[in-house]
Amino acid sequence: MTRAARMPPAARAILDGDRRALARVISQVENRDPKVAAISRALYPKTGGTPIIGITGPLGVGKSSLINLIVARLRELDRSVGVVAVDPSSPFSGGSVLGDRIRFERRADDAGVFFRSMASRGEAGGVAAATREVARLMDAAGFDVVLVETVGSGQVDIAIRDIASTSVVVLVPHLGDEVQTLKAGLFEIADVFCVNKADLPGADLARKDLSELVGLGAGRSGWTPLVVSTSTTQPSGVEALWTAVETHERFLDSSGQRGIEERRRLSAEIVELVRERVGRELSVRLDRDPDLRKVVDDVVSRKIDPREAAERLERGSAFRR
Secondary structure, eight states: OOHHHHSOHHHHHHHTTOHHHHHHHHHHHHTTOTTHHHHHHHHGGGOSOSOEEEEEOSTTSOHHHHHHHHHHHHHHTTOOEEEEEEEOBOTTTSSBSSOHHHHOOOOTTOTTEEEEEEEOTTOGGGSOTTHHHHHHHHHHTTOSEEEEEOOOOSSOOGGGGGTOSEEEEEEOTTSSOHHHHHHTTHHHHOSEEEEOOTTSTTHHHHHHHHHHHHHHSOOBTTBOOEEEEOBTTTTBSHHHHHHHHHHHHHHHHHHSHHHHHHHHHHHHHHHHHHHHHHHHHHHHHHHHOHHHHHHHHHHHTTSSOHHHHHHHHHHTTTTOO
8 A cells, every 4th residue: 555545634635735624633733632643644754845934022022913914925925824823821721812813814715824823731932832743734734934923921932943944033122131131042042033113212222232232142053143123013124024034044055054953853852752752651650550659659758859769760660661
């Protein structure tokens, strides 16, 4: 039997451009439906050709409005766009508090744009655990560009580096002492800095200060972050922003850095998946396996500390069936 013959119908539908099938599989990913594994496995060889652009930054900097303009610009260029918006989780349902229906403007009949909001489900780093897989599904679906917007939890969402090929960090004038932003790890993730709300007083100074700070840094892997200004209330700068993104994407190809970064991201993903799987299995076995319960009992009675318990489990059979 050929590989094509073994391809699940849902995977074939996604490759054929069926947006409803894509939406259903994304829901399965969010719900951790085990049937997704076969679909993802079948689609994986079809992925890797779409740039994943991360849009991150603190709450209130206008990321969603900026994405609206970026999408409009990409549609002008006749490029299809998939957007993943990671929202805060509801403490009651676990679902997304905000939603693409509220925050994003789009023509309902435009098949070249696909929006999906996802709940962060409390994940650190501003991205849901399933975001990477959803972005990959959009890649397989044939979108020319995938945009991923992070929660914006009051600090920069550094986990976007493990998903995006280019990370755009959005700031606004008077956000605070720019020197302090360095301590938040901005230069660890930013490929492009965007000073949004450039129509506000102090925008020019903010861009100047940020440019000077960028100039003082050594850059990452030979790349020095670009700094651009945009405004969504008086639409401007979006073309320059997208040009900066494309400049970084070309740099990744010309320098050979794309392959290096992809290997780093995939290695991190493998480690994360193993950690999640082992952790889930171990949690169950700590409740059910008498030998493992004895290790926990020793920690509770203060005979050993948690670190020693972990070492014992690692040396023993805890990770083997």
